[in-house]
Amino acid sequence: MAEIHSLLHGFAVVLTPFNLMLMMLGIVLGVIIGVLPGLGGANGVAILLPLTFSMPPTSAIILLSCIYWGALFGGAITSVLFNIPGEPWSVATTFDGYPMAQQGRAGEALTAAFTSSFVGAFFAVLMITFLAPLVAKFALKFGPPEFFAVYLLTFCSFVGMGKGSPMKILASMMIGFALAAVGMDTVTGQLRLTFGFPDLMRGFDFLIAVIGLFGIGEILLSMEEGLQFQGKTARINTKVVIETWKKLPAYWMTSLRSTLIGIWMGITPGGATPASFMSYGMAKKMSPRGANFGKGEIEGVIAPETAAHAAGTSALLPMLALGIPGSPTAAVLLGGLLIWGLQPGPLLFVEKPDFVWGLVASMYLGNIAGLIVVLTSVPLFASILRVPFAIIAPVIIAICAIGAYTVHNAMLDVWFMMGFGVIGYVFKKLDYPLAPLVLAVVLGDRAEDSFRQAMLLSQGSLTILWSNWLVGSITTLALLLLVWPFIARALQMLKGMAGGSNAAARSTAEHR
Amino acid sequence: MESPATDGQTEPGVATWKVELFVSVLLLLFGALIAWKSWELGAGWRDDGPGAGYFPFYIGLLLCLASAVITVRTFMTGARDDRVFASHAQLRQVLTVLVPSLLFVVLAQFLGLYVASFLFIAAFMVWVGHYRWVRSLLVSLGVAVVAFLMFEVWFKVPLFKGTLDPLRFLGF
Numbered sequence: 001m002a003e004i005h006s007l008l009h010g011f012a013v014v015l016t017p018f019n020l021m022l023m024m025l026g027i028v029l030g031v032i033i034g035v036l037p038g039l040g041g042a043n044g045v046a047i048l049l050p051l052t053f054s055m056p057p058t059s060a061i062i063l064l065s066c067i068y069w070g071a072l073f074g075g076a077i078t079s080v081l082f083n084i085p086g087e088p089w090s091v092a093t094t095f096d097g098y099p100m101a102q103q104g105r106a107g108e109a110l111t112a113a114f115t116s117s118f119v120g121a122f123f124a125v126l127m128i129t130f131l132a133p134l135v136a137k138f139a140l141k142f143g144p145p146e147f148f149a150v151y152l153l154t155f156c157s158f159v160g161m162g163k164g165s166p167m168k169i170l171a172s173m174m175i176g177f178a179l180a181a182v183g184m185d186t187v188t189g190q191l192r193l194t195f196g197f198p199d200l201m202r203g204f205d206f207l208i209a210v211i212g213l214f215g216i217g218e219i220l221l222s223m224e225e226g227l228q229f230q231g232k233t234a235r236i237n238t239k240v241v242i243e244t245w246k247k248l249p250a251y252w253m254t255s256l257r258s259t260l261i262g263i264w265m266g267i268t269p270g271g272a273t274p275a276s277f278m279s280y281g282m283a284k285k286m287s288p289r290g291a292n293f294g295k296g297e298i299e300g301v302i303a304p305e306t307a308a309h310a311a312g313t314s315a316l317l318p319m320l321a322l323g324i325p326g327s328p329t330a331a332v333l334l335g336g337l338l339i340w341g342l343q344p345g346p347l348l349f350v351e352k353p354d355f356v357w358g359l360v361a362s363m364y365l366g367n368i369a370g371l372i373v374v375l376t377s378v379p380l381f382a383s384i385l386r387v388p389f390a391i392i393a394p395v396i397i398a399i400c401a402i403g404a405y406t407v408h409n410a411m412l413d414v415w416f417m418m419g420f421g422v423i424g425y426v427f428k429k430l431d432y433p434l435a436p437l438v439l440a441v442v443l444g445d446r447a448e449d450s451f452r453q454a455m456l457l458s459q460g461s462l463t464i465l466w467s468n469w470l471v472g473s474i475t476t477l478a479l480l481l482l483v484w485p486f487i488a489r490a491l492q493m494l495k496g497m498a499g500g501s502n503a504a505a506r507s508t509a510e511h512r
Numbered sequence: 513m514e515s516p517a518t519d520g521q522t523e524p525g526v527a528t529w530k531v532e533l534f535v536s537v538l539l540l541l542f543g544a545l546i547a548w549k550s551w552e553l554g555a556g557w558r559d560d561g562p563g564a565g566y567f568p569f570y571i572g573l574l575l576c577l578a579s580a581v582i583t584v585r586t587f588m589t590g591a592r593d594d595r596v597f598a599s600h601a602q603l604r605q606v607l608t609v610l611v612p613s614l615l616f617v618v619l620a621q622f623l624g625l626y627v628a629s630f631l632f633i634a635a636f637m638v639w640v641g642h643y644r645w646v647r648s649l650l651v652s653l654g655v656a657v658v659a660f661l662m663f664e665v666w667f668k669v670p671l672f673k674g675t676l677d678p679l680r681f682l683g684f
Contacts, residue, residue, distance in 0.1 A: 053669070165582070
């Protein structure tokens with residue numbers, strides 16, 4: 001039970017007045033970020049990252065990870081009250097959350113959403129506590145080929161498991177890799193793809209990409225929709241909370257299933273958004289009240305919220321144990337680690353136990369604090385959305401510009417941010433996914449380094465990716481995931497031939 | 513870029529497939545550019561290992577492949593997406609926020625981020641939000657002052673003051 005001991009040590013690290021204050025600050029900021037359109041977990045953390053440069057790393061990560069928890073909670077508020085998902089992962093929450101609010105059951109829906117979020121996150125943190133050290137210990141044996149295989153797995157699973165066109169996922173990912181390649185090559189010292197601009201020597205910072213794609217892009221999208229926030233009001237009092245909590249245990253099966261989906265999708269880089277949809281779909285199919293889904297069924301709030309929060313939390317496991325983030329926000333946190341001078345990866349558990357276990361302990365405390373904050377102050381946060389967009393939009397753009405500037409103290413980055421904003425707007429509308437792009441910008445250099453080191457070891461032969469059972473099985477799994485859409489289609493065709501028109505009809509119905 | 517309303521219900525605007533085509537062709541060119549530049553750098557094997565262009569070369573090729581498939585698909589009749597990408601009214605909305613934002617960045621080059629933010633927020637509130645001057649100035653001044661206190665004073669992160677540096681007198 002070495003983990004328990006380490007965890008207790010982590011609590012000791014976290015429980016200082018300064019860190020607790022940062023935790024509360026992070027949660028409140030996070031909820032605000034989650035409620036506001038145009039600011040989300042990933043770019044909210046990216047904008048605030050430069051403010052933490054001078055803090056001790058443990059305090060910094062507590063602040064930033066609590067912003068993330070807060071944003072996860074905050075997304076639910078706008079979904080239920082305004083039918084506007086504050087975050088992509090809370091889109092599925094609107095399906096039943098908003099109808100509940102229309103029926104005057106907003107308090108119930110919000111309590112269910114917050115509590116399920118908490119449950120999902122809690123189990124994901126438990127999983128991290130016990131699984132992450134094992135994964136890290138295992139990964140200590142990894143050499144460059146193994147690491148490259150894991151990167152390959154990460155990116156292939158994006159293509160294979162992602163929703164939407166695999167080609168668009170691939171294109172978006174390759175743009176990310178290309179942007180990551182810009183600048184000075186670390187091995188040969190040559191300048192790559194700078195086209196003679198000395199300012200490009202630094203390369204593109206992914207924080208700029210995140211702030212532009214998610215922040216400015218989102219503002220442009222909201223502006224296009226000409227948002228008029230017409231919301232329901234909610235009062236949450238102790239009575240509603242207790243009443244709702246009495247109902248929740250009946251849905252333990254949905255919670256458990258959603259938690260597992262969330263944890264799985266979080267560790268593999270599926271992310272919180274597909275996890276929430278998948279979980280909603282499963283709950284609808286398996287629930288006896290499935291027909292009521294979409295009309296204000298509490299189970300339809302529980303399922304996506306549990307999964308989204310479980311996925312959002314477990315995305316930190318590969319980030320901590322392997323140095324490979326499972327979501328854009330985890331990627332931003334990883335970028336933070338590098339800036340604070342910490343080398344993410346398996347050695348982190350050995351070299352910086354204070355940091356790792358402080359973070360894990362703060363996940364437990366942060367989620368408890370988050371639950372209390374959102375349950376007690378929903379009306380306050382909901383009132384933020386009643387601030388007209390004509391005020392919010394320029395303020396957020398100014399904040400994004402400031403955030404982009406502080407990354408490298410360069411005005412050029414602010415221009416790039418605006419460019420990424422336009423790209424984000426167009427890509428969002430054309431269904432090019434943004435998460436693979438961001439992850440590729442973050443991981444590009446590291447993936448390339450491990451690839452080149454592996455190639456050096458093998459003198460340029462790709463067979464090194466199958467040189468032992470470990471790297472071989474990861475690589476094979478990666479390639480299987482890559483071609484998974486084709487396999488799935490083939491399987492479906494086989495099934496269709498065997499089961500006749502019945503199965504085919506069902507599968508088209510599912511695709512609709 | 514005018515496209516006739518396809519089913520009589522949608523507002524006139526830019527058709528999705530046109531934008532789709534434009535973007536995928538752009539990506540195709542971008543991929544080719546990357547592959548070509550990487551080839552020049554040395555995409556092959558050198559005596560000390562893979563050259564600097566080795567990895568990006570294949571990245572460029574894959575981007576070409578992906579965007580070529582998307583381009584071909586856009587042309588295929590069955591997949592042509594005639595829905596409206598954005599109606600003209602929507603595009604106008606987007607421009608009402610995009611153009612002032614770009615002006616804001618230009619302004620920031622000269623006046624610095626604080627003064628530019630102040631002017632940008634106030635102007636946006638007055639012209640787009642139709643607020644009264646007094647209220648707009650108060651809100652934008654508040655944001656600029658809070659940002660100033662937070663960055664310069666509390667966190668000691670200096671922001672860009674512009675080439676003209678109008679805030680010199682504050683001594684930061």
